[in-house]
Amino acid sequence: MRDLSALLGGRAKPLLGLDISSSAVKMVELAEAGANQYRLERYAIEPLPRDAVTDGNIASLEVVADSIRKAWKRLGTNTRQVALALPAPAVITKKIALPAGLRELDMEIAVESEANQYIPFAIEEVNLDYQVLGPMAGSEDEVEVMIAASRKEKVQDRVAAAESAGLKAVVMDVESFAAQAAFELIRRRLPESGKGKIIAVIDVGAHSMKVAILRDDVVLYSREQPFGGSQLTQDIMRAYGMSMEEAETAKRSGSLPDNFESELLRPFMDSLGLEVSRALQFFFTSTQYNQVDLVVLSGGVAVIPGIDQIVASRTQVSTQIANPFVGMALSQRVRPKNLAAEAPALMVACGLALRRFDA
CATH class of the missing domain: 3.30.420.40 (ATPase, nucleotide binding domain)
Structure with missing residues (x-):
């Protein structure tokens, strides 16, 4: 069931954050630099030709794969595992309440049953994932669960683009969730x-x-x-x-x-x-x-x-x-002046790179 390659969860080491936007391919690699501290190892931005990605959809797989390949070569890393993200409009998300203490199989059955009420497609046409967020407010007997679903072709297009560039997609996230993860680095410094x-x-x-x-x-x-x-x-x-x-x-x-x-x-x-x-x-x-x-x-x-x-x-x-990299250690490969100018465009890629550290 959890065939969105851990849409909301999962762990992979090492890992690159790969953001495919409408105008560019962006990659970020982070490393651990102490307790809850990170180091920016490297990043790359490769412009995409016009209309290669339209409305969040990959219109030209070969062109996008070529830009991913160029970005990866510029990155100068041996890491080939990547975390990708879908545009928020391509993903249906819903928070639901389920009984606490369900076994994993029972949880999956319950999630699929609930998902059928909210997804306007046949269940076999979508990739479906879920994550237990914690106890429901005011109810000890229930837990809050986030359901996320997307049409299979939306997921497959991004996976295919990465694989055509010689990379391996191991995590599929949602752009808005990834950006929010990067924003947490900014919020900590307020x-x-x-x-x-x-x-x-x-x-x-x-x-x-x-x-x-x-x-x-x-x-x-x-x-x-x-x-x-x-x-x-x-x-x-x-x-x-x-x-x-x-x-x-x-x-x-x-x-x-x-x-x-x-x-x-x-x-x-x-x-x-x-x-x-x-x-x-x-x-x-x-x-x-x-x-x-x-x-x-x-x-x-x-x-x-x-x-x-x-x-x-x-x-x-x-x-x-x-700038989610403020206060973050930088490797010698990163030029601070260039990073300061380009950091605002790297929020999603940074958030995806943070998936490396998921528990």
Whole structure:
């Protein structure tokens, strides 16, 4: 039954975190550096050609596998085991209550029976996994169980891409869970570990903005809206008559005309600030909460210098850029300056690499 390769659990050593996003392949390898301490051994980011991954789905297996292969070679590691993740929309998750003390076989039967109520597909068409989260609040006789299910082809596509690159997929996670695991490294470094604070973690990638608002370990609210770095790329294409590939290259290398910052980049940053402000307003109007204590920006767009100041000004909420590697030991292979610029895009890959240390 637990054929999602330990979607919510499992342990594998050694292990690489492999994040396949719509714009790039990202890899992270961590090592232990003391009790509950980690060292960043190496990381790599390999851009993906346009439309190789669309809406979270691998559209061109060979192209994605080639980028994974290039990233792995740049990484310079002998490790071939990887932890992968599915986009949250590709996974159905549900928390249920089950009697405490069930044997594993009885638990599996109960989970499958419950899953049939929530999964709109035949059970044989999905990979299904579960994890016991702990006792139910207010009930000594029940435990809370997280069920996770995804269509088999969604899992198989990512596994096939890794295997085509010569790697072995041993863990399949969910991107939102992996990002939350990496965020825990950031939360630990906040005053009083951010206890009781309401924190909005906002991931802005190429095509979408993912919002997760948390208090302690609980997700209070989540949503995804269509806004991302591809809009800036399209602006560059229109303004300077470039192809998509030329615009992406120029954007990454900083080789754009002098008027780029004032006429294109600043309006884009202002638009992002507005989108974040709207996302917080949606949170306020759809929940009983009326404040957010901190905004944490992650994703490829978060690497734009000064974007945190723009968002803080628009939202009137303290804002910082996500870097799960702050305070982490770094190997000699890692250049701190490059890492500081690229860390916001490595949240999911970092969270997946942390699966190496699962108990």
